[in-house]
Amino acid sequence: MPSQIDNGVTLTDLIKKAARAFPSRTAITVSDILSLSYSCLDQIVEKTALFLVASGVKPGDVIALSFPNTVEFVILFLAVIRARAVAAPLNKAYTKDEFEFYLSDSDSKLLVTARDDDYSPAEAAAVKLCIPYATAFLVDEASLQFTPFSFLPTTTINTDVILSGNEYSDVILFLHTSGTTSRPKGVPLTQGNLVASVSNIRSVYRLTEFDSTVIVLPLFHVHGLVAGLLSSLISAASVTLPSSGRFSATTFWSDMKSSNATWYTAVPTIHQIILNRHDTNPEPVYPKLRFIRSCSASLAPAILERLESAFGAPVLEAYAMTEASHLMTTNPLPECGEHKAGSVGMPVGQKLAVLDEDGVVLATGMAGEICVRGPNVTQGYKNNPEANKAAFMFDWFHTGDIGYVDSDGHVHLVGRIKELINRGGEKISPVEVDAVLLSHPEVEQAVTFGVPDVKFGEEVNCAVIRKQGSSLDEEQVLVFCKKNLATFKVPKKVFFTVDLPKTATGKIQRRIVAEHFLSNK
Structure with missing residues (x-):
């Protein structure tokens, strides 16, 4: 399935374009507590980016962000990339040792965390590594406050030049793989990588300003960040964050209904939690959804059928990886083609092949390693030549997944090579x-x-x-x-x-x- 991508356009450009076209439309809502329009979001992101630069943040600096799913995280993420720095979202639940590894591996220059009463493991790790740190919280709809106020040595910088524009080749996101068999590998992603991915997602699911979603997945992960948040923002759609900062089955449907949600994306485990809630405590009325999306792990056909029966919406299973800036394949919307239970659909905006161990493309129906290439795929792991050698061969990125393509062009996953x-x-x-x-x-x-x-x-x-x-x-x-x-x-x-x-x-x-x-x- 093809996708329309404007070469040279950045993620920052696309979100600003949405803000210009729909300034008064709601961009971010926190349950029924707080609402930011696209115009307000754009202004506070610009203001925060200027503050970061004035405080010493330079292009290419890695800024670690440790937050639950809050509006502060959204603002900071967009401000960091606006300042041409690199955002490195981290799980707030990590231990001190884990924070030390991730902060060191990413070469973070600054850590920003949520405002907590206690001295966090993240801050303890930053102190040990001599990395400056600060907390950030929203004061009102127009400003984000940092404590301590000055956390980097300020320098004389022409902020007008720094903030004049972003480059397509800028690395803006640094994530780590799950590390199923070894320590997590660092994955740098550029403006171009993310533009390709969010454009693919917007195109294949036909996201527009009339759409709305509730974020149920953590924003420190590529699934929630790219598929849920960023793809919505470039579409001028509305995004709701749960007031608790994380998924809650008890508030999920109230958030979905109050925000007039049209879709959501989740992993199979969360779909099953939502189904359990439906079985034991069903809602009187469910919102009319355009589709439900499932990704990040295989969705059993039996669960897919239960979801469609319970909520009256097509369930579209997709296939994604951090290294591909998330989306690689997906089942289409009903009006665009058949969605097959047990299949992860067709490639979107990239090329896909099934190769044998010698790099030979296998015929339809034959199982081998799924490989992809396209503008959404990372250029390589950071400081990991062995992993790069294994993953980038024969001019393809090797996913490590075994699968096959059927006669209709749908991809079917068999499992991880090592599993x-x-x-x-x-x-x-x-x-x-x-x-x-x-x-x-x-x-x-x-x-x-x-x-x-x-x-x-x-x-x-x-x-x-x-x-x-x-x-x-x-x-x-x-x-x-x-x-x-x-x-x-x-x-x-x-x-x-x-x-x-x-x-x-x-x-x-x-x-x-x-x-x-x-x-x-």
């Missing part, structure tokens, strides 16, 4: 087993993983969360699996649990789940 279970030479996709488990009417959540085995090398295990009131046992699960899977794919062991370890973004990492249950055997 495929090799049982006596038979390669088993944990995603396939997950889908079968989740189709059981008494299974709430499930994850499949490989464990060491003397006879087969690896054996299939799974962890299952029962639905409320269920007495489902291991034998019943195995009987169900044997009816729906080849014998060698059926789990050898079923762990029952009330919770599954997740990342901060709600993703379930198989390696972590496997370690958790094996260590507690």
Whole structure:
């Protein structure tokens, strides 16, 4: 699916264009507490950017931002990139040691955090690394206040020149990958990368000034930041942030209704939480949504069907990575084509191929490594030549995912290369087993993983969360699996649990789940 991208235009340009076209339209709402128009947002971003530059922030400086989902974060993120610096959003829940790693790896020059009563781990890490830090909070609709007021040595800078414009090649965002098998890798993304991605998202979902969404994912992650926030802002659409600064199932629908939301995007775990709420405490009336989007992990067809049935909107599964500035493929809107359950759709604004180990493009229906290239893809990991060598080969970015393209051009994911279970030479996709488990009417959540085995090398295990009131046992699960899977794919062991370890973004990492249950055997 093609996308319209203006070469040379920056993300800053696109958001300013929206502000000029729709100055009085609501840009950001915090539940029913605060509302900023596009004009107000533009003015406070300019004012904050000037303050940052006057305080010593230089083009290319990395500014770490540790906030919940607040309006302060939105303003600071836009102000940092307006000042031609680099925003490095960080999870507020990190430990001191984790903050030390991320601040060091990104070479941060300044840390800005939310105003808290306590001395935070982020600030403690900054002190240890001799990095200046400050807190920031909104005083009124026109100004952001910093404490301490002066946090960098000021210099004589011509701010008019500095703020005259941004460059397409400017690095403006520094994120880290999830690190499924190693320490997280640093991913620098440019204005051009983000323009390509948000333009692709706006185009494929037909976002306009008449749209509105509620942010349910953390803005320190590429999914919430790019797909939820930035794609909306370049479309002059409205964005609502929960007053708690994070997703809450109890306030989600009230925020959706009060903001006249037309769509939302989330990971499968959050979709399931929303479905649980619907099952136990349904709303009298649900807003009429254009679509529901799912990304960042595989969505089982059974969950997709439940979502569509419950909320009367098409569920569009997408495929994305930090290295691709988020979006790579998606199922289209109903008026634009077929959306297939179990597929992540078609590539948007970039090229995609399935390659074998020698870099040969495989035929339709054949499984291999999914590779992409396009203006949205990073130029490479920071200070990591080994990772770059492995990821950028044959003129493609290698995702590490196994999949295939069907005869209609839809992409189907089989699993991560390093997560495929090799049982006596038979390669088993944990995603396939997950889908079968989740189709059981008494299974709430499930994850499949490989464990060491003397006879087969690896054996299939799974962890299952029962639905409320269920007495489902291991034998019943195995009987169900044997009816729906080849014998060698059926789990050898079923762990029952009330919770599954997740990342901060709600993703379930198989390696972590496997370690958790094996260590507690």
